[in-house]
Amino acid sequence: MLLIALRTLVLLVPVAVFARYGYRDTKLHFTAGYRPISRVEHGLHNLTGLCELAMFGFGFADSAYFLLAALCVVALGAIDEYHFHRDVPALEADYHAKGHLALFAFAAIAAAWRI
DSSP: OHHHHHHHHHHHHHHHHHHHHHHHHHHHHTSTTSOOOOHHHHHHHHHHHHHHHHHHHHHHHTOTHHHHHHHHHHHHHHHIIIIIOTTOOHHHHHHHHHHHHHHHHHHHHHHHHHO
């Protein structure tokens, strides 16, 4: 029981960091005069967000589906980054880098905990 509580607390740290920078990035997308975000990109962000939520849920639950959700995040994130996020403003790139590091930290901790 104590181990589950500790695992939950440790995993909450990267989730909180990701949420902070994800919120800031999302706010930028709806700021007037900022770079235009197409409907396709918004749709891709929404789909990626659902996969991220699944990854977090399965990571906390120590489910075998965690890996599948993480692979979906990687695939959709790669499409988003390599197609839509070329030449983005520095602030958006900063938020993305910090958010991606938090996602990686969550995935690494969740995967390592299974070993």
